[in-house]
Amino acid sequence: MALLFYSDGFMKNLTETQKNILNYIIYQKTKAGITPTLAEIANKFGYKNRATVQQHLQAIERKGFLKRKPKLSRSLELNIQDKFFVSTPVIGEVAAGNPLTIYPDSIDTVQLPTIAYFPNDSFLLKVKGDSLKDAFIFSNDVVIVNPNSEVKNGKFVVAILNDAAVVKRYYKTDGKIELRSENPEYQTIRIDENFPAFSLVGVVIGIYRSLERQN
Template identity: 35%
Template sequence: MYEDLNQKEMEILFFIKKIIETQGFSPTVREICKGVGLKSPSSVHGYLERLEAKGYIEKSAMKNRTVIIKNQDSDMMLAKKQTVDIPIIGRVAAGSPIFASENIEDTFPIPTSLTENKDLFMLKVFGDSMINIGILDGDYVLIEKRSTAKNGDIVLALIDDSATIKRFFKEEKNYRLQPENDNMDPIITNNLEILGHVIGLYRDLI
């Protein structure tokens, strides 16, 4: 078994397997570089292409981090039950429900341990209103569907058919959605819908 792999290909394959088993999703190219002692991301891309050509892995065209171990031997196969795909919501179209099919861009695999008793989805971030807490333009935030919030929670709120991520505060006569950006003013409103709470963040590192 693995007779068609050289030493470095096997090292990368087993490193990917180890990371998938421990964190539920595959490593980035830079993580592979560090893990197997390579300096060039282009070298890793070359090894991944060869592993894919030999049928050991499958890379997603949509997600840089997603690699699936394809070898069918039990010691190398990632069990489907270890992960579950959750929807990735892109830019929300005005006037359409946020979970409408036209708003779902893709899916993302996360460990089943994170989804226990939770209804989760991911949302792509547009803009820099939350940069003070490290949520950047182009990031993906992991959101748990909820309809209520307490002061200080980071929420996804719907206002006039527009979804926004802000810190939530209920004041005496209105709601305040506070950005985490010193150059932006809060949104003051009497009418909003809480869609969920931000509970995690994913960022491509390559």
Template identity: 30%
Template sequence: MDQLTSRQREILDFIRATLEERGSPPTRLDICAAFGFASPNAAEAHLKALAKKGAIALEAGASRGIRLMESLGLPIVGRVAAGSPILSESSIDAHVRVDPAMFAPRADFLLRVRGLSMIEVGILEGDLLAVHRTSEVRDGQIIVARVDDEVTVKRLRRSNGLVELLPENHTMQPIVVDPQRQSLSIEGRVVGLIRDEFSFT
């Protein structure tokens, strides 16, 4: 990456801070407001200079089409809207500076745990689960699945053409899915857990 001017570094820091706080990059108008630019053209000129120096990538046709070329760490997925990809902009609450390679296989995102369905294997409400994105999972693995637009964390078991999503809480019943009649997609498998120090509200 070529040497940045002090103003370019300030704008890069602002983009980074916005991504970490909101999970999405700032708009050109956000940048104008933050730096007192008279028009979005001034913000665009700085963004193009940052892109030319390799600090960011610009995606055409999107008001927030700014991507940092450095790693922000792992995105934290909160609530996933019906019909939205699990890593859509609206689903990402924040980013955490965690090396994805500290998990094996490497993690692609962190999922905020909601509910008590997995407490008997030490997965508590509010924990962050490190998830490796894959649809290739084996029976017995703890997975992230989407059933009819509901995202859930359960242990996988296949039986007689059905998929059973098993809770690790003896007070709860398994979710039994008939893939011929219900929408089921495997979003990934759990490869680790983070607690406390990265607990955001």
């Protein structure tokens, strides 16, 4: 089962403001597909001056979450990949937003790539482990997840349950939700649709598999 949890933990050293700015940058970079300028960030947060943003970025960079390329516009680089694997995950509510992070000891791990360009509102998860092998989705496959796609019975979904994220097949009947694995080694999860610790992240709309560097 793919375990993952919502941000916050790995942003521990960041202040609230810095977190918000970093999240905005991640959002723009991954979902809108364009890195914001200082002016755009300032505008987003209501700052009257770019220098304010400038200083926040310097702080975020100092803490190792960003890489700034001097003089280059829209050149902010995220440096959070190694921050995904956190030993002490923070358990909180799973709101919309980025990024998802991973339990290091989970059987399956999912990694949210930060560099890929996303044309629409989707994002990517890299599958680790074999819980979906019987659905012909394998470790290192990249699944494309859309949070706004209609959830239908039989579709693969990414869901968060008890602060753990899973990729499973979705079935709903009479308010009861079933999350089935294709691999019989993993048990089907049955919950009520109003179960508080449950939330749907999105629908898996595609799979990408690289055969190039596979060994």
